[in-house]
Amino acid sequence: MPPSSTTIDRPHRAARRYIYAFGSGRAEGDASMRDLLGGKGAGLAEMTNAGLPVPPGFTITTEACNAYFAAGERLPDGLFDDVLTAVRDVERETGKGFGEPRNPLLVSVRSGAKFSMPGMMDTVLNLGLNEETLGGLVALTGNERFGWDAYRRFIQMFGRIVLGVEGELFEEAIAAAKTRRRVTTDTELTADDLRDLSREFRAIVHVHAGRDFPNDPHEQLDLAIRAVFASWFGRRARDYRAFNSIPDDLGTAVNVMTMVFGNMGEDSGTGVAFTRDPNTGERRLYGEFLTNAQGEDVVAGIRTPRAISEMRNEMPAVYDEFQRIAERLERHYRDVQDLEFTIEKGRLFMLQTRSAKRTAAAAVRIAADMVEERILTRAEALGRIEPGQVDQLMRNQFDAKARAAATLLASGLNASPGAAVGQAIFDADRAAEAAGRGEKVVLVRIETSPDDFHGMAASEGVLTARGGATSHAAVVARQIGKPCVAGVGDLTIDARKRRARLGSHDLAEGDWISLDGSTGDVFLGAIPTVEVRFEEQAGLRRILDWADQVRRLQIWSNADKPEEAILARRYGAQGIGLCRTEHMFREGERLDIVRDAILVAFEATRAKARRAAGEEVTADQAAAIERFDDAMGKLERLQERDFRGIFAAMTGLPVVIRLIDPPLHEFLPDREALIEQVTRLETLGRPADDPELAEATRLLAAVETLREQNPMLGLRGCRLGLMIPDFVTMQTRAILNAAIAEKRDGHDPHAEIMIPLIGHVNELKATRGLLEAEAKRVEAAAGVEVDYTFGTMIEVPRGALTAGEIAKNAEFFSFGTNDLTQMTFGYSRDDAEGGFLLDYVERGILSANPFQTLDIDGVGQLMRIAVTAGRAARPDLKIGICGEHGGDPASIAFCHGLGLDYVSCSPYRVPVARLAAAQAALTGAAERDR
Amino acid sequence: MPPSSTTIDRPHRAARRYIYAFGSGRAEGDASMRDLLGGKGAGLAEMTNAGLPVPPGFTITTEACNAYFAAGERLPDGLFDDVLTAVRDVERETGKGFGEPRNPLLVSVRSGAKFSMPGMMDTVLNLGLNEETLGGLVALTGNERFGWDAYRRFIQMFGRIVLGVEGELFEEAIAAAKTRRRVTTDTELTADDLRDLSREFRAIVHVHAGRDFPNDPHEQLDLAIRAVFASWFGRRARDYRAFNSIPDDLGTAVNVMTMVFGNMGEDSGTGVAFTRDPNTGERRLYGEFLTNAQGEDVVAGIRTPRAISEMRNEMPAVYDEFQRIAERLERHYRDVQDLEFTIEKGRLFMLQTRSAKRTAAAAVRIAADMVEERILTRAEALGRIEPGQVDQLMRNQFDAKARAAATLLASGLNASPGAAVGQAIFDADRAAEAAGRGEKVVLVRIETSPDDFHGMAASEGVLTARGGATSHAAVVARQIGKPCVAGVGDLTIDARKRRARLGSHDLAEGDWISLDGSTGDVFLGAIPTVEVRFEEQAGLRRILDWADQVRRLQIWSNADKPEEAILARRYGAQGIGLCRTEHMFREGERLDIVRDAILVAFEATRAKARRAAGEEVTADQAAAIERFDDAMGKLERLQERDFRGIFAAMTGLPVVIRLIDPPLHEFLPDREALIEQVTRLETLGRPADDPELAEATRLLAAVETLREQNPMLGLRGCRLGLMIPDFVTMQTRAILNAAIAEKRDGHDPHAEIMIPLIGHVNELKATRGLLEAEAKRVEAAAGVEVDYTFGTMIEVPRGALTAGEIAKNAEFFSFGTNDLTQMTFGYSRDDAEGGFLLDYVERGILSANPFQTLDIDGVGQLMRIAVTAGRAARPDLKIGICGEHGGDPASIAFCHGLGLDYVSCSPYRVPVARLAAAQAALTGAAERDR
Numbered sequence A, B: 001m002p003p004s005s006t007t008i009d010r011p012h013r014a015a016r017r018y019i020y021a022f023g024s025g026r027a028e029g030d031a032s033m034r035d036l037l038g039g040k041g042a043g044l045a046e047m048t049n050a051g052l053p054v055p056p057g058f059t060i061t062t063e064a065c066n067a068y069f070a071a072g073e074r075l076p077d078g079l080f081d082d083v084l085t086a087v088r089d090v091e092r093e094t095g096k097g098f099g100e101p102r103n104p105l106l107v108s109v110r111s112g113a114k115f116s117m118p119g120m121m122d123t124v125l126n127l128g129l130n131e132e133t134l135g136g137l138v139a140l141t142g143n144e145r146f147g148w149d150a151y152r153r154f155i156q157m158f159g160r161i162v163l164g165v166e167g168e169l170f171e172e173a174i175a176a177a178k179t180r181r182r183v184t185t186d187t188e189l190t191a192d193d194l195r196d197l198s199r200e201f202r203a204i205v206h207v208h209a210g211r212d213f214p215n216d217p218h219e220q221l222d223l224a225i226r227a228v229f230a231s232w233f234g235r236r237a238r239d240y241r242a243f244n245s246i247p248d249d250l251g252t253a254v255n256v257m258t259m260v261f262g263n264m265g266e267d268s269g270t271g272v273a274f275t276r277d278p279n280t281g282e283r284r285l286y287g288e289f290l291t292n293a294q295g296e297d298v299v300a301g302i303r304t305p306r307a308i309s310e311m312r313n314e315m316p317a318v319y320d321e322f323q324r325i326a327e328r329l330e331r332h333y334r335d336v337q338d339l340e341f342t343i344e345k346g347r348l349f350m351l352q353t354r355s356a357k358r359t360a361a362a363a364v365r366i367a368a369d370m371v372e373e374r375i376l377t378r379a380e381a382l383g384r385i386e387p388g389q390v391d392q393l394m395r396n397q398f399d400a401k402a403r404a405a406a407t408l409l410a411s412g413l414n415a416s417p418g419a420a421v422g423q424a425i426f427d428a429d430r431a432a433e434a435a436g437r438g439e440k441v442v443l444v445r446i447e448t449s450p451d452d453f454h455g456m457a458a459s460e461g462v463l464t465a466r467g468g469a470t471s472h473a474a475v476v477a478r479q480i481g482k483p484c485v486a487g488v489g490d491l492t493i494d495a496r497k498r499r500a501r502l503g504s505h506d507l508a509e510g511d512w513i514s515l516d517g518s519t520g521d522v523f524l525g526a527i528p529t530v531e532v533r534f535e536e537q538a539g540l541r542r543i544l545d546w547a548d549q550v551r552r553l554q555i556w557s558n559a560d561k562p563e564e565a566i567l568a569r570r571y572g573a574q575g576i577g578l579c580r581t582e583h584m585f586r587e588g589e590r591l592d593i594v595r596d597a598i599l600v601a602f603e604a605t606r607a608k609a610r611r612a613a614g615e616e617v618t619a620d621q622a623a624a625i626e627r628f629d630d631a632m633g634k635l636e637r638l639q640e641r642d643f644r645g646i647f648a649a650m651t652g653l654p655v656v657i658r659l660i661d662p663p664l665h666e667f668l669p670d671r672e673a674l675i676e677q678v679t680r681l682e683t684l685g686r687p688a689d690d691p692e693l694a695e696a697t698r699l700l701a702a703v704e705t706l707r708e709q710n711p712m713l714g715l716r717g718c719r720l721g722l723m724i725p726d727f728v729t730m731q732t733r734a735i736l737n738a739a740i741a742e743k744r745d746g747h748d749p750h751a752e753i754m755i756p757l758i759g760h761v762n763e764l765k766a767t768r769g770l771l772e773a774e775a776k777r778v779e780a781a782a783g784v785e786v787d788y789t790f791g792t793m794i795e796v797p798r799g800a801l802t803a804g805e806i807a808k809n810a811e812f813f814s815f816g817t818n819d820l821t822q823m824t825f826g827y828s829r830d831d832a833e834g835g836f837l838l839d840y841v842e843r844g845i846l847s848a849n850p851f852q853t854l855d856i857d858g859v860g861q862l863m864r865i866a867v868t869a870g871r872a873a874r875p876d877l878k879i880g881i882c883g884e885h886g887g888d889p890a891s892i893a894f895c896h897g898l899g900l901d902y903v904s905c906s907p908y909r910v911p912v913a914r915l916a917a918a919q920a921a922l923t924g925a926a927e928r929d930r
Helices: A005-009 A031-049 A062-070 A079-094 A131-141 A144-161 A167-181 A191-208 A217-231 A235-243 A295-300 A308-314 A316-333 A360-372 A378-383 A387-394 A400-405 A428-436 A450-458 A472-480 A538-550 A562-570 A581-585 A589-612 A619-649 A671-683 A691-706 A718-723 A725-744 A761-782 A797-801 A803-807 A817-825 A836-842 A859-873 A889-898 A907-929 B005-009 B031-049 B062-070 B079-094 B131-141 B144-161 B167-181 B191-209 B217-231 B235-243 B295-300 B308-314 B316-333 B360-372 B378-383 B387-393 B400-405 B428-436 B450-458 B472-480 B538-550 B562-570 B581-585 B589-612 B619-649 B671-683 B691-706 B718-723 B725-744 B761-782 B797-801 B803-807 B817-825 B836-842 B859-873 B889-898 B907-929
Strands: A019-023 A057-060 A107-113 A124-127 A252-258 A269-274 A286-291 A337-344 A347-355 A408-411 A413-416 A419-425 A441-445 A461-464 A484-486 A491-494 A499-502 A505-508 A512-516 A521-524 A554-558 A576-580 A654-658 A750-755 A788-794 A812-815 A878-881 A902-905 B019-023 B057-060 B107-113 B124-127 B252-258 B269-274 B286-291 B337-344 B347-355 B408-411 B413-416 B419-425 B441-445 B461-464 B484-486 B491-494 B499-502 B505-508 B512-516 B521-524 B554-558 B576-580 B654-658 B750-755 B788-794 B812-815 B878-881 B902-905
Touching (some): A019 A031, A031 A057, A031 A062, A031 A107, A031 A316, A031 A347, A057 A079, A062 A217, A079 A217, A079 A252, A107 A217, A124 A144, A124 A217, A131 A144, A144 A167, A144 A191, A144 A217, A167 A191, A286 A308, A308 A316, A316 A337, A316 A347, A360 A378, A360 A387, A378 A538, A387 A538, A387 A907, A413 A472, A419 A428, A419 A461, A428 A441, A428 A450, A441 A450, A441 A512, A450 A472, A461 A472, A461 A512, A472 A484, A472 A836, A538 A907, A554 A562, A554 A907, A562 A576, A562 A619, A576 A581, A576 A619, A576 A902, A581 A589, A581 A619, A589 A619, A589 A691, A619 A654, A671 A691, A718 A725, A718 A761, A718 B836, A725 A750, A725 A761, A725 A788, A761 A803, A788 A803, A788 A859, A797 A803, A797 A817, A797 A859, A797 B817, A797 B859, A803 A812, A803 A859, A812 A859, A817 A859, A817 B797, A817 B817, A859 A878, A859 A889, A859 B797, A889 A902, A889 A907, A902 A907, B019 B031, B019 B079, B031 B057, B031 B062, B031 B107, B031 B316, B031 B347, B057 B079, B062 B217, B062 B252, B107 B217, B124 B217, B131 B144, B144 B167, B144 B191, B144 B217, B217 B252, B235 B413, B269 B308, B286 B308, B316 B337, B316 B347, B360 B378, B360 B387, B378 B907, B387 B538, B387 B907, B419 B428, B419 B461, B428 B441, B441 B450, B441 B512, B461 B472, B461 B512, B472 B484, B538 B907, B554 B562, B562 B619, B562 B907, B576 B581, B576 B902, B581 B589, B589 B619, B589 B691, B619 B654, B619 B725, B718 B761, B725 B750, B725 B761, B725 B788, B750 B761, B750 B812, B761 B788, B788 B803, B788 B859, B797 B803, B797 B817, B797 B859, B859 B878, B859 B889, B889 B902, B902 B907
Parallel strands (some): A419 A441, A461 A484, A554 A576, A576 A654, A654 A750, A788 A812, A812 A878, A878 A902, B419 B441, B441 B461, B461 B484, B554 B576, B554 B902, B576 B654, B654 B750, B788 B812, B812 B878, B878 B902
Antiparallel strands (some): A019 A057, A057 A252, A107 A124, A107 A252, A269 A286, A269 A337, A419 A512, A491 A499, A499 A505, A512 A521, B019 B057, B057 B252, B107 B124, B107 B252, B269 B337, B337 B347, B419 B512, B491 B499, B499 B505, B512 B521
């Protein structure tokens, strides 16, 4: 606190400094004080200091906001006295008086937190007006209609925002006035009409707010400041912070600034502009302006704003000044700025500057361009793009032009990214039905519950009125990969009539809407979407090239088929981290072969053991062996073909192939259906030797034999290979022979054979023994040596805990964090995600779904144990991660810190992972340098 | 190696010393050299050094055995030359000559490892005989029949044991000879008959061993030594070692000793004796002898041996000498000895001394008595009893007298302890059927497979011919708590005729047999069993009192009902470590109430939340609430009554009560049965509103809602309490009110409320909040404060990993090692134990079933992490274990080392645990003192 003799003299002064003034080329704050002044306040101070024309005013700090809540929603002692002092300073500077009828000082009041945040209080303009000061305004402007219009707007805005009166009530009154006056537009209402209307508005406030509308400007200011503070803990603001991990104790600042008027004639005007196009990133002033208008008019759509470029002809001097300022601000902040300005009688005033929100495409282009323009370093550019934005660029997007031209109905939380277009349906059953008929639908609900799941799954996207980023709709939508906009307050649904109101628009069931889950915007109609080929996204590729130079982690991809491997390589994958061989088992005729093998697998294996021990086998057993070997032979040929395709696609790069993993019953028919079939046929009196009944009974018996209480913890992974060794030897042959064939074809295959579900080193040793003996046979038969390595997944807690022993027998580890998370938490993902896990996240028992974002405290601790022990036992151990977390930026950062060699994710996530890995490396370097 | 000039002179001498001689009051070895000389060799050396009469001989060391295998089953260079040198020393001492026709030296050859071990080579007597030396033997004894009998026995024994000829062939030849001679007993065969027989035996050897019977005594000795070595890696010996964790590289020694003859007239004899009764532990010489007989005659049962006490009258001087020697040996070894002796013409020779095998009852009595006799300290006495023996004393046992009098048919591996009596049945299906008719059966199989499981489960016990301690029969029997004797080589089964041969006895299906799974003995007929009340086992109680003074770990017990708590306290439990409240839910009418509650639980909980938020509930919802509250109220009253009983039984001691844990569908009807019922009724054309169909459909829908893919990892434990808070509050009320009522009745209840399945500290916080608020309400209503503590199970890996955070919110931990093992290994116990886990143990992939013996490397590591972090966060944290491992001695030792406060096990295991905890403390102290 700066020492000041006046501080001591004035007993009401607040105990600490809560107010920072700006005006006349001097500000008490600056850009570095975002924490204290919020983004907007810091921007105003910075612009003021830079000599830019900013109307005088002051900022009440975020600390005042925190003190307000700490004191039980009371303004800190002395704060309001300090506010009045600051007002007096502004009065002095402007020569106007707050509440002074002849030359009234009017102010705007706006919230301004450190981060721009939806759900915070909107602007209240023209504060300080009452019927007396209105007279002064009319005299100054010479425009009575303007005066009354400003006044009724002030009442309306203040009434709604500060006093909490339903906005609809004011709209209805305007509509009634127009009906009475038989006019259709607001502009046709006269000054008298508006005077009447403003009085009617005050009556509405009296009834619905339970108090008179405050005439005293000081009281207006007091109430407005409290309203800004209160909005900090509004539902949407809280949800937004929770979703974006912004702490609750940042608080919001309040900006009080002298009103300037863009509606004082044709040499006045107002506008908003971006220093670059926020949709495409193109380097040109982008925005709109209106002459003789207030900012609200731009938004309200009463008059059509004009492109900012037209200002150049209209007001060339002002335009030049604005352009210079814009450029200066962009250079100053080293980022694209979102500017608000007003021209009062030819004089330009800057009302706001802030970093511009931008589309993913724009973010990438701007970052790349700013490196070329030497505004940013490459490292800084990499930090300017969110991994989520890269993700968006990999998805279908709305056509930028069409999106810009579409009617925005409302905005909500960007709860799950992506573009969705469909007919609005208000009920999950009907949504599922319509989708079943091949229609594209968007499910629109007040909120969703588990009962709506089928409707969500069938829809293109989901839109809800209630609930934040951790609401059922948001969590489920992200899980199932559907775009979702949640918490759109402006949505009401009349389920019976199958109608909804969205913003100011009436929506009938079946109307087309478009959701942008990446921004939270909802548009009317069907906006066309585009798929932009990765190869054509020059900016993105440039950024990712830089990322590749910076990152230490390699990015591999999970791919089960040659097509996926090709795609992964296109996106920059440096290897295949997980090829799930059993995924090849499920297609078409293959499933029949697999079933054939499974039905006799155990019998044939026992019979083979008997034969190997020199004992006799029965004719039935011999037949089982033959049938089994026949099916396995077919599978081997199919798998070899698949592996060849993948090796060809990945020539020169490693391919990790995991041996069979899932429980066998997954390949058999559904048990319940068989029980029903058998019961039905028996009830119908079919004899036991009826062919249909006999076949169903036989299948049911096989299914029963393989049935397990908890298949997730049962006979799968390496356990399966140890019980039915032919699975291991058959797959080994297919892999080795594929590699040999590809080598002969001039390719360079690198097979890494991976054993799943190892919990004890002896499992690995036994499997390795089987596998290497078979590999030797294949190599000897072909007379070719194959470059293959042998490793294991670490996905069982015991595997992580005993990783030292395991590493002695494995050349690489790959963390299977899906299973590791299941077992470390004791969660069955299938059961938990549709059930209690959702509730856990919603109630904050868990901060995130651990299947999406790696649980660092638990699962991460096991990983750390495994990495430390594994590397101690084998310093050159290669370690990666192939669980779903391999594509999650936060998890990638953790893996980088842990010193893994690579992360492996789905092909579409490869670009995201490339950026995230670079950011992790940069952050890590920055932390080391600290 | 002692320097010796002769060593240098003789090029064939082995590179190291492999032979230790004994004789004439001097031996090169002593009792401390068990590792090198084996138990038998060390005993012979020790007795020789003590001046006891031992026939001269020598021991070939265990190192020679290891060298034999290391060299690929070749005798080490020079070894046999050293053997011949040692033989020459014996010749010198005895004045006899090896292979010398006139005064032949005959020797016995026996194996002798560090630990006495079934499956090792039997004794070969009379080695050195051939038709020439036989003449000398006849001349010396003046008994031609004796000579030829000795010779045919030698051929038979050597042929079977050393040359591997089927023993049956010799028996058939004897039978044929008796038929030819029209006599019925062996003794009726004349010297000529025996001469013919011995020549016939040599012919049998020629045909079946593919070689001539060796006449050269040196060749006989060479072959016999190799046979002893080879028996070290025989199947049964290997299995025995695996079961008893004896390393394979100990090797066996070979003892070669001068033959003395107990059959040289009425002043000769032979016998075996224990220094105390090995059945009861009574302090008296116990054993048998025969005059004019060789040791083999005692075993063969041709003549009935006489009680050792009768020797006192017959040969008073020899008896006195023997008694003095016996006492001296017992004092010397400070343990009961098992002695073999022979009297040759009035001269006593000691042939063997070793620690005596004894029954559990004897072990306890002997240990206790030896403390009184100041032979042992209390600590030593505690070390002399195996926890398994205490376990046996807690089970039904055979009546000791009846057991001693019963006909022993055969012996095998003591694979699973306990006494089983039943009719022998040779097929699992028939065993299950007979058991279904209420008959008591013992399943007798060559070996068992998973297909036999139902038969095993229905039987009193299991007997197999093949397979060791980790065979299917052994592992499953231990799992299901059935006595089992495995690997009885003397068992053949003719399944078709339903007959078996067991030892020398023919057995028809349905004959009664008795198995002692604790010793591996199989008896003919039904031996009565006795249950000895714990209170009456004075020796055991004395030992356990000493154990209580030594141990640091407290022993608590798991008990779900008052009766179990009473039993546990009788056995010495110091608290209840786990009271599973839901076990009270399953009995009779309770299950109906529980089902009633479950069917509406979720609906009622949602409706209650709605009501609490001030929203309206429908009539249906109100009805659900009412029905739910009604059922929960009934349950509360029942639980309160149960808790009162337990608190009363455990007054003054802590009672850990775990809140509801299992998934709810466990309380509902079987899903498959419902599917069948619905399908059947629908197929029969019943309308949907048919009452039976409607009810089944309703139940099925409820079951489907609760259904989970992996219930072990689903909605259970604390998750359930967080979804349906009424379970927590209801149980809290029942516990608190029960404690209050018992306090008012003058009891001293100590409730410890335990939350299961905590994986994240927030789960614990949320549950604790619910629980403490309810507890405060109960206490306030009653005006009584209750002494209760709040803690959690550590049974989820993540719970262990984050134990530091959890300990801040828990006053105690209890390791639930069943679940912790399931999740750490990723094994579903239900699935694994019936499947691959068995195979894993049998193949040695796992050294033990981790559900029976704690896995120290994996699960133990998690426990160590949890103990360290938990105690760091809360130094006075009380930590116990309540999984099944709490009763396993090896696991108890680990828990002691980990510094736990208590282990909790089933009531019957409490005495076992008391001893094991004391042994752990003594071992720990000994290790610290080292």
